[in-house]
Amino acid sequence: MTAAGQGTVYRRVALIGLGLIASSMAHAIKAAGLADEIVGFAKSAESRAVAIDIGFVDRTAETAAEAVRGADLVVLAVPVGAMGAIAAEIGPHLAPGATVTDVGSVKQAVIDAVAPHIPAGVHFIPGHPIAGTEHSGPRSGFATLFQNRWWLLTPVPGTDPEATRRLRQLCESIGAKVDEMDAEHHDLVLAVTSHTPHLIAYTMVGVADDLARVTDSEVIQYSAAGFRDFTRIAASDPTMWRDVFLTNKDATLEILGRFTEELFALQRAIRLGDGAHLHAYFTRTRAIRRGIIEAGQDTSAPDFGRVQPPGK
Ligand SMILES: NC(=O)c1ccc[n+]([C@@H]2O[C@H](COP(=O)([O-])OP(=O)(O)OC[C@H]3O[C@@H](n4cnc5c(N)ncnc54)[C@H](O)[C@@H]3O)[C@@H](O)[C@H]2O)c1
Ligand SMILES: O=C(O)C(=O)C[C@]1(C(=O)O)C=C[C@@H](O)C=C1
Numbered sequence: 534m535t536a537a538g539q540g541t542v543y544r545r546v547a548l549i550g551l552g553l554i555a556s557s558m559a560h561a562i563k564a565a566g567l568a569d570e571i572v573g574f575a576k577s578a579e580s581r582a583v584a585i586d587i588g589f590v591d592r593t594a595e596t597a598a599e600a601v602r603g604a605d606l607v608v609l610a611v612p613v614g615a616m617g618a619i620a621a622e623i624g625p626h627l628a629p630g631a632t633v634t635d636v637g638s639v640k641q642a643v644i645d646a647v648a649p650h651i652p653a654g655v656h657f658i659p660g661h662p663i664a665g666t667e668h669s670g671p672r673s674g675f676a677t678l679f680q681n682r683w684w685l686l687t688p689v690p691g692t693d694p695e696a697t698r699r700l701r702q703l704c705e706s707i708g709a710k711v712d713e714m715d716a717e718h719h720d721l722v723l724a725v726t727s728h729t730p731h732l733i734a735y736t737m738v739g740v741a742d743d744l745a746r747v748t749d750s751e752v753i754q755y756s757a758a759g760f761r762d763f764t765r766i767a768a769s770d771p772t773m774w775r776d777v778f779l780t781n782k783d784a785t786l787e788i789l790g791r792f793t794e795e796l797f798a799l800q801r802a803i804r805l806g807d808g809a810h811l812h813a814y815f816t817r818t819r820a821i822r823r824g825i826i827e828a829g830q831d832t833s834a835p836d837f838g839r840v841q842p843p844g845k
């Protein structure tokens with residue numbers, strides 16, 4: 534494999550999946566001149582045509598196997614449930630010394646599905662940019678998506694440090710802050726900061742939708758800021774989120790169990806008119822938010838240290 538050109542981090546990047554995250558990466562990589570060539574593959578011919586039309590890839594391939602040939606970085610940017618089949622297809626075609634990473638929202642299930650298909654001499658470094666929107670597809674990407682956002686890497690012990698350093702360099706060069714942690718911890722943290730909140734938003738919007746039928750759209754017409762934020766989140770891609778809950782089952786059920794207990798306690802306080810309970814609870818949660826602001830912490834950063842393993 535020839536060396537990457539000056540200023541570039543990788544010579545040829547292959548993007549498998551051409552949706553929000555892949556197209557944002559491509560825009561950012563191109564804007565910063567970090568790769569000599571970007572090759573793209575998506576299942577649908579229409580997505581491939583859009584990628585060429587917008588110009589965020591240099592060329593597209595008809596198959597994932599063809600896309601990864603000669604690439605020194607391969608990015609799996611498909612729904613979590615599709616990662617294993619893609620890895621099985623590309624495995625025999627990966628170039629020796631290449632790095633394979635993914636951007637999936639769940640990490641342990643991706644490692645279990647992908648790692649068995651990665652040949653010796655190819656570096657597999659799982660990753661997850663904590664940045665996104667409710668939009669999907671090749672038209673939804675933009676170069677600044679990762680600016681000042683966390684990008685978590687979950688390399689397994691023994692991963693080549695030089696390969697990790699190079700991937701970190703790419704993520705940082707497109708604006709992200711990089712941290713490393715083990716996959717199980719990642720999945721628990723994200724169950725708290727992202728997965729369960731999405732489920733709550735889906736539920737709340739579903740409840741309001743049921744109500745709207747009764748109240749003839751009042752719910753939507755008079756929706757306040759908090760509910761509008763829920764509707765944005767609940768507009769996220771159904772396939773992506775189906776796969777998140779199917780593959781981060783244990784951590785999500787753990788956090789959902791705790792959430793339900795707290796909700797029942799608040800429900801009981803409301804029924805009993807227990808104002809002291811409600812006031813104490815809301816005072817505690819307000820203090821958490823204020824503490825974050827007073828500490829000058831970036832509120833877009835998940836608070837890794839606070840999360841306890843299940844059972845604590
Ligand atoms: N959207 C977000 O906010 C966000 C943020 C961080 C990470 N992620 C993760 O990034 C990955 C991609 O998400 P996205 O938001 O870019 O999705 P997207 O829907 O915008 O794009 C997904 C791409 O994968 C392709 N695809 C879907 N099913 C496939 C299959 N079975 N085989 C091959 N290709 C398939 C689609 O054609 C599309 O090109 C997911 O694993 C998701 O969990 C998403
Ligand atoms: O802002 C949004 O639309 C998001 O929900 C993005 C978000 C998140 O929960 O923060 C969603 C899932 C990803 O795995 C990472 C980021």
